[in-house]
Amino acid sequence: MLDVEMIMSNPELVKKILGKRGFEVDFSGFIELRERRAFLIKQIEEVRALRNKLSKSIGEYKREKKDTKELFDEIDKIKDSVDKDEEELGKVEELINEFLLKLPNLPDEDILAGDKENNAVVSVNKDKPVFDFPIKDHVELATSLGLIDYERAAKISGRGTWIYTGLGARLEWALINFFIDEHIKDGYVFLMVPHLLNYESGLTAGQFPKFEEDVFWLQEESPKKFLLPTAETALINVHRNEILDVNKLPKKYFSYTPCYRREAGSYRSEERGMIRGYQFNKVEMVQFTTPDNSDDAFLELMIKAETLMKKLGLHYQVSKLAAGDISFAMARTFDIEVWLPSIEIYKEVSSVSNSRTFQARRGMIRYRNEDGKVEFVHTLNGSGLATSRLLPAILEQNQNSDGSVNVPEVLVPYLGGIRVLQKVK
RNA sequence: GGAGAAAUACCCAAGUCCGGCUGAAGGGAUCGGUCUUGAAAACCGACAGGGCGUGUGAGCGCCGCGGGGGUUCGAAUCCCUCUUUCUCCGCCA
Numbered sequence: 001m002l003d004v005e006m007i008m009s010n011p012e013l014v015k016k017i018l019g020k021r022g023f024e025v026d027f028s029g030f031i032e033l034r035e036r037r038a039f040l041i042k043q044i045e046e047v048r049a050l051r052n053k054l055s056k057s058i059g060e061y062k063r064e065k066k067d068t069k070e071l072f073d074e075i076d077k078i079k080d081s082v083d084k085d086e087e088e089l090g091k092v093e094e095l096i097n098e099f100l101l102k103l104p105n106l107p108d109e110d111i112l113a114g115d116k117e118n119n120a121v122v123s124v125n126k127d128k129p130v131f132d133f134p135i136k137d138h139v140e141l142a143t144s145l146g147l148i149d150y151e152r153a154a155k156i157s158g159r160g161t162w163i164y165t166g167l168g169a170r171l172e173w174a175l176i177n178f179f180i181d182e183h184i185k186d187g188y189v190f191l192m193v194p195h196l197l198n199y200e201s202g203l204t205a206g207q208f209p210k211f212e213e214d215v216f217w218l219q220e221e222s223p224k225k226f227l228l229p230t231a232e233t234a235l236i237n238v239h240r241n242e243i244l245d246v247n248k249l250p251k252k253y254f255s256y257t258p259c260y261r262r263e264a265g266s267y268r269s270e271e272r273g274m275i276r277g278y279q280f281n282k283v284e285m286v287q288f289t290t291p292d293n294s295d296d297a298f299l300e301l302m303i304k305a306e307t308l309m310k311k312l313g314l315h316y317q318v319s320k321l322a323a324g325d326i327s328f329a330m331a332r333t334f335d336i337e338v339w340l341p342s343i344e345i346y347k348e349v350s351s352v353s354n355s356r357t358f359q360a361r362r363g364m365i366r367y368r369n370e371d372g373k374v375e376f377v378h379t380l381n382g383s384g385l386a387t388s389r390l391l392p393a394i395l396e397q398n399q400n401s402d403g404s405v406n407v408p409e410v411l412v413p414y415l416g417g418i419r420v421l422q423k424v425k
Numbered sequence: 426g427g428a429g430a431a432a433u434a435c436c437c438a439a440g441u442c443c444g445g446c447u448g449a450a451g452g453g454a455u456c457g458g459u460c461u462u463g464a465a466a467a468c469c470g471a472c473a474g475g476g477c478g479u480g481u482g483a484g485c486g487c488c489g490c491g492g493g494g495g496u497u498c499g500a501a502u503c504c505c506u507c508u509u510u511c512u513c514c515g516c517c518a
Contacts, residue, residue, distance in 0.1 A: 045486060051499085223507085
């Protein structure tokens with residue numbers, strides 16, 4: 001949610017900034033609605049003030065056993081005059097809200113306008129791995145090493161799914177455990193959250209109303225619930241409708257959850273295997289901070305995500321996303337993209353974002369500053385990391401000519417000392 | 426899944442039967458002070474927050490007793506509805 005005062009005081013500026021995303025708006029109708037709202041509120045409140053005064057007098061008169069006829073006559077005069085205004089106000093506010101909920105966040109000043117093509121690589125880790133043998137893609141590697149079973153997954157569920165089998169499951173779990181341990185070391189609080197969330201949570205996180213079609217809904221539940229598309233949706237809502245103590249900020253959380261996404265129509269040919277599925281694993285970090293601390297928090301999340309990648313020894317690049325590629329609720333996003341040698345493409349394994357006050361406004365997530373004033377927190381999130389996408393990259397980047405795969409050093413302890421994934425005889 | 430009870434401020438809790446002097450008793454916590462070498466205790470004092478509107482401002486007004494709706498001149502209090510929590514029964518990892 002954007003700041004209404006900002007829109008009202010400088011609609012042209014807001015329009016211009018949203019334009020960086022390629023988002024077209026016309027605020028003229030909105031401004032009229034806001035003006036109408038102010039007018040109606042004034043009318044309604046005047047009548048209510050009078051009515052309250054008279055009602056109070058009736059109470060007093062009755063106690064003193066005085067005649068109240070005069071007061072009732074006066075009240076009769078104003079009795080129904082607010083009903084119509086109240087009804088109109090309700091409608092006006094609904095329209096205002098609807099409009100506001102459709103506006104995406106304002107990209108930060110340093111964010112480039114335009115779409116994907118304006119994403120900028122800001123750093124690269126390690127050189128591209130070179131192979132002196134014909135390489136295999138992760139589907140081939142995972143299948144031949146007995147790590148993943150796609151066919152049986154299709155049997156028990158459907159397309160866009162897979163089963164981690166044996167060592168494959170252990171490798172995936174090793175990644176998750178490694179990340180969990182790293183985050184705990186850094187002082188982040190581990191939360192295990194519900195996977196079924198209510199509408200309000202999706203609204204605060206910024207998924208709704210625009211992306212209601214992108215998540216899985218449970219038909220039977222009332223009120224309706226959806227499967228979380230990322231742990232962020234749950235984590236961000238932990239402090240919804242709360243006023244936090246400034247001394248307890250920043251709050252740092254992380255969670256591991258599967259992420260459930262419909263991914264309707266988004267499948268591309270190179271995304272076979274585990275690159276895109278209806279369910280994938282991800283460890284997610286979230287911070288609630290004061291505005292002052294928000295840029296530092298962003299940097300911290302970036303460094304944390306990158307550190308994990310470096311420890312895994314993978315070749316990746318960091319992209320600063322252009323305005324049009326930044327998701328709806330965010331003001332800035334940097335992606336960490338891992339190299340997949342088989343398709344010669346970098347694929348996102350982490351997305352670190354700052355929503356500034358966008359989510360906080362939607363969810364009324366606030367804090368009391370040193371002066372006792374209540375302000376919105378900044379909310380940030382970052383994957384740390386998407387394990388299901390990492391596993392293919394590890395297989396492909398670490399493959400040997402005989403079809404075996406070297407386990408990243410940091411994962412060896414989590415795999416009971418196994419250093420090389422080899423074909424089972 | 427069935428039956429019942431409840432939701433009041435930072436926490437506990439009264440008020441709800443019988444609508445008006447209740448934007449809400451009392452206690453705790455917190456903050457400030459007295460006392461003390463310091464602390465504790467005791468005592469004194471402060472303590473509804475928040476949203477919205479209006480005003481340069483002190484302020485004034487509107488809305489707030491789980492959410493939404495209704496009855497009424499007037500609702501914490503009466504009615505409807507939803508949500509959540511607790512207790513008991515059933516089922517179950």
